[in-house]
Amino acid sequence: MARYSAFSIFRNALSGQKNWQRAWRAAEPNPSYDVIVIGGGGHGLATAFYLAENHGIRNVAVLEKGYVGGGNVGRNTTVIRSNYLLDGNTQFYEFSMKLWENMSRALNFNVMFSQRGQLVTAHSADQLDGFSHRANIMRLNGIDADILDRDAVRRLVPYLDFSDTARFPIHGAIFQGRAGTARHDAVAWGYARAADGHGVDIIQNCEVTGFLRDGNRIVGVETTKGRIGAGKVGLAVAGHTSVLGAKAGLELPIESHVLQAFVTEPLKPLVDHVVAYGADHFYVSQSDKGGLVFGGNLDGYNSYAQRGNLGVVCEVAEAASALMPCISRIRLLRHWGGVMDMTPDASPIICPTPIEGLYLNGGWCYGGFKATPASGWCFAHTIATGKPHPLIAAYGLDRFRTGHTLDEAGAGPSAWLQ
Amino acid sequence: MLPIECPCCGPRDHDEFRYGGDASVTRPAHDDPDPEAWYRYVFIRANPAGLHREFWQHVIGCRQWLVVERDTRNHAIASVELARKSPHSKSLARKSPA
Amino acid sequence: MSSNHKRLSMGGRIDREQPVEFTFDGRSLIGYRGDTLASALLANGVTLVGRSFKYHRPRGIFSAGPEEPNALVTLATAGRRQPNLPATTLELQDGLVAESQNRWPSLTFDVQSVNGLLAPFLSAGFYYKTFMGPTRRAWMFYEHFIRKAAGLGRAGTDPDSDRYDISHAFADVAIIGGGPAGLSAARAAAAAGARVALIEQDFLLGGQLLAEPSDSAAAKWLRQAEAELESSETVTLMKRTTAFGSYDGNVIGLVGQRDPANPRPAGEVLQTFTMLRARSIVFATGAIERPMIFSNNDRPGVMLASAARTYLNRFAVLPGKKIVVATGNDSAWRAAFDLAGAGAEVTVADLRAAPSTALAAEAGRLGVVVRAATRIVDLNGGHAVRRATLNEADGQSEATCDLVCVSGGWSPTVHLTSHLGVKPQYRDDIGGFVPGAFPADRFGAGSMMGIFSTADVIEDGHRAGTEAASFCGKSAPVPAPSKLDLGETATAPFREIPSLGRGKAFVDFQMDVTTGDIELAYREGYESVEHLKRYTTLGMGTDQGKTSNFAALASMAALRNATIPETGATTFRPPYTPVAIGALAGRAIGHHFKPIRRTPMHDWHMANGAEMLEVGLWMRPYFYRQSGLDVNEAYVAEMRSVRQAAGLMDISTLGKIDVQGPDAAIFLDRIYANGFAKLPVGRARYGVMLRDDGIVLDDGTTTRLGENRFFMTTSTAKAADVLSRLEFLLDTAWPDLRVAVTSVSDEWAAMSVAGPKSRAILNAAFPALDVSDAALAHMGLLESEWQGRALRILRLSYSGERAYEIYVGATAGEQLWSRLLEAGRPLDLKPYGVEALGALRVEKGHVAGPEIDGRTTLDDLGLGRLAGKRSGFVGDVLRRRPAFQAPDRQRLVGLECIEEGKRLRGGAILFLPGEKPYGHGRGRVTSVTFSPERGHHVGLALLSGDVASEGSEVVAVYPMKAETVRARIVSPVFLDPQGERLHG
């Protein structure tokens, strides 16, 4: 695999861009693999990469029903942060943050991880106290966090509504300076290229239609490209986990819901941070192309359609205008939906399953993108060793039975309310 | 908007309704002591990509809880009925001790 | 140069009697009513209008509609900056101020056009391959410059001063598009008896008919159709209105622009967002002409053939004098003929070996030079085209020109139909995508269905309109459509072939994506359509690639040696054209962002110095300024007054639910963790509800008013959820229970009189009532009337003091509040706010929101005894799960600060003395207050059960303030553990 660098760009420019190689091979399936990862999204590709990179397992195929990165990794609002409260979440997302900080160089692919800082506004003393609790936990776990008062928020983001007529006046904010955004497609492509470089077969347009079993053991998969044998199978198809899980006989505490995302016309720099509204459902950042990328709440009913409805569009527009009055005349360019695996506690599920040789990675709710590298790292470890990586010990399937749930919001077991 | 045809109020936008989730799961009787039954009722979901029986309440309206059959792939609604009138609840009513 | 020197003296659909003054890049210019900004610029000879996104190449006006990729301007009228608006859709109005974009210092001399020289290095996706070093954060450095260079227009940071509106509209048949198909459909649907809404983005109806001469048969047909529809009572014509998105259940999002000819007063609504709900929809969205791909095909002076014809016939602008029309289909010839007829020297370069003899004959008649089997390959000229290079069978030639009209075929406009997942299907016979199968309530008509002759389009519109009306049950007889035949010949399928010239050949003009970029994407394996888009940014501009999608797809198909269907189709996303976020927010801005709930005593609070706090849309008194300078001073003073005399608190925001029925007691027994069936009439009881998963949902008191009737209160925050939950259980789980639950939250004004003097105050306020302890014991109820309204007095305490909750009909709330204050004045009764309320409950060890946080169980909160050995209530089984029984499970304890001069804070993390403060600790402080009784801060905390022994010490760590405080674990009841004050 030819390294990417300023020099390679220079050299190729001189040869009319004719000598670039494919970023990853157009692989067709072998009869069998040591490990098959189902799902060519961020998590699946990262898992394949770390299986090879960390565990030396290179006889690996990633099976993708469409094109790599076509699922949530390419549909999200690209926010990366590690501001989690609960024991089990805090450390995992911070580990992920550390992997992000080195990702471009590790993959030799610029994923444009930009640590522009994220703030969430607070609108009452009580809310700011709640944020302080979170910030305290972050600091005590070695994570950067700050609490800003109203003036400090104003200095940072003067374009928010600090007027007397604000419906929910800004009281302060919680700020994480290392939080930021990344170029989502590049994450999928970077992992695909790096995994391919380690010999992983990335097989697109290959839909898994069933599982091959020997007793309680998975021995391969049925696909639209035929049967493929496997020593172990990892499932990383968030959004469609239930559909594939059912084919394997898994019963899961997951519902699929649509989360909409929005982008505006490209503008000169306006929003330098990731800004989230603490009084309602709205968060925004500005991409390197100049579009304001934003989102809000789930549409709130089970859905596999990658689109939402006008109700949430209006609610998000209202919240956007309330927090950031100048956004009102900026124009929405596109909105779309992603299908989220929602779990009853809004925390993910990564674990071995009751079926031998089958490993599960799903239930990412709307937090999957930021988890991509840590998820891949820990899932690869779990597949390679057959035992959960310590960082994902809390993410087992049995936690709902035992009560060890990790409910950051305390919203309760109705997945759509998380 | 996802218009839902309320049997009482006619077609109304879904933001007048409160979602209540999967209606195909059976709620154990109130005094059923079986943890497994409650675990499955509260947590386990078929989550089909296709027709989904689900509860909605016309909360900004007649306040009736409804059972809606809706395709999760395209949001097309096949049927709406009052939860009290749905076969599901009738069978429950029979099982439930007075 | 004279103004409007490109304008013809006659013709067009402009009003020469109404000149309109406007400014472009500081130059004052004149256009006419009926012009767009683009047509007025062309009339004034302005052809250089903007610079491109990446290479800063000069760009002109390419189209005459919303598909415009190049001519984006910033409107800066009256100090309001609206960037990235296509000049081709801006209706000219007096005083319009437009600026070109993406250039510095000026449009003609732009420093960043140097990017064009760097182009070999700025290939698609180059940024993925570099900027990764030397340090980990290096990208942040490069990114700074990249961000500055990116983006098109500049948005202001001032609040938007314009107003927007939202409205709801209804129709039987919605018809999207006011061209010949839509007009014909509207006439048919209306004749069938349907209520019709016809939506047209332009300020004139007519669509492609507007490109026909204003004195033609087409114009006459259009006038007649318009007159007929305007006079119909069942047709609503919505001009200047774009259907931007198609949503579930035949909901269409529309955004309408104001008519500039009818200016409303300043501050009036700029745009209206309409949610149109239709029973059936006819999509008559037309088709968009495609460019041709050749070197330097982006130069100012290259224009779609249909656009040139539109500028000529609709706006009476002759955009060029020496024109090359490059095409491979018949439709562009019509432009050639009209332009020649208007006096231009026209050469048609047609890819086809033998264009039809009829066309050739007409060309001969009009003096149009025809070059068959000829392909345009390159253009010469910087800010304006000068020369075209043509490849013919027998070699290359050059043609001098000042305008190049291109037509690479037509793409049906399938955006709106694909929003709902109707996948476009490729049709080889027309060389384009048409919508796939429609559901029964949606119809397509005209060129969006691949029908291109006007006569057929009108016929098809008629059919669709009739069928759409019939779907709504409107089937009155429909007369045959009035015919219009423009004699167009069929458009031949046209397949793009790779460019041959030396320069850059643009596919996506706005995003500066070239054929080279597509080749590179292919070479690197980004060959699915979605990868192509994402890797090259193709179609990501404000035009969403309306003119570029097909050419890109065709190029990729050619590279892959695949068919177009094999290569894929793009999924279009709403909105069709960009929509101001403010329009989507409508009126729900400023104080209307969310509605406000006011208690019956709201006005009194406002008039009497209350600082208000919002809790779940309710406005509640936070504290009263008469009590202290700030909240910290005030709440302590208000607490003291409650503990020493009496306080009055507005508790109207509590959720209140009327529970009635023969089975009401059984019902309450099931929904509360503690029992209610044996509660005597006239008594109240504190109750806790659990979720199905065993976690505490809410708490409150419920009073038995009669054998079959209870009065339930819930927390302010959970009122709506609790009611809905109760209804859920009754409707779905226990329909056999005869119980009715009704919110009576708004029905009652509620106030709490708390403190040792509270009984005396009640005595004074209600001299006719017996409020003695014998008549009204703790947890007792007294029902009566006051001023003709129902009155309920409950003796309940949240603060630990003797206290009464008084409920009266809401209309008498403020009156009774004032009466109590008056009666209590001699006894030092003072109003108190939410902060003091919270402090009083902490002192008394009552749990509230910070403890009932959606993660705690009855046992965690020390309330396990409420349930005792009961079973059969909601949440009982899953509350017994093992995690909740673990010895280190965090439970409620009291904490007392034991360091002089320090204080506890909510959100502090608890560690054992000597333990390294790292990780998640042993628990956290949930609520604190200064306790005037104890003279220091006390708090409630959730702490690991295995270390929570009363009397031992913990350390509360609060890194955000760099504080570490020692505290002692005590009972959470800091005050009066025996409860004597309840009776004091």
Next chain:
Amino acid sequence: MASPDFSLSVVDCPLIQIEGWDGTLAQFESSLSASLGTKLPASVGETVRHKGFLVIRVAPRRLWLALDDGAQASSLAVDPDLGCSVSLGEGRVRFRMAGADIAGVLSRCIAVDWCAPAAAPGRAVLTSLHHVPVLFLRSGETACELIVPRSFSQSLSDWIADAAG
């Protein structure tokens, strides 16, 4: 606010809710019909006007009795084995609206089709105004009422006034 084109007035709204149990609904209705001296609206959204009050069916088993200005509630005893009643008049207010612009103003407030049979004079529609539950009562060709929760009434009347302005 008042103009020939649109007027809005806010008044109290004496209101009683009566609900019957599932299973004995027919008995409940005939008993209620007898004690009110009028037939009951058959389905949700229908109303029946009778001496001094309007009966509105707001749910399959739930009726509202909205009393006219000055009318006294007839003492209404509901057999507890058949149903129950609760007074809601203190917690609701009534917006009276009229004028030539009314359909236009309403279109900016609620998603109700002014021209639909379900909103014809004499009909009632339960719907939301700015996410708040309201009861729309069509009282005439160019007149209607909204029954709204008292706590939201100020906010909602401001909204309507702005929409009319």
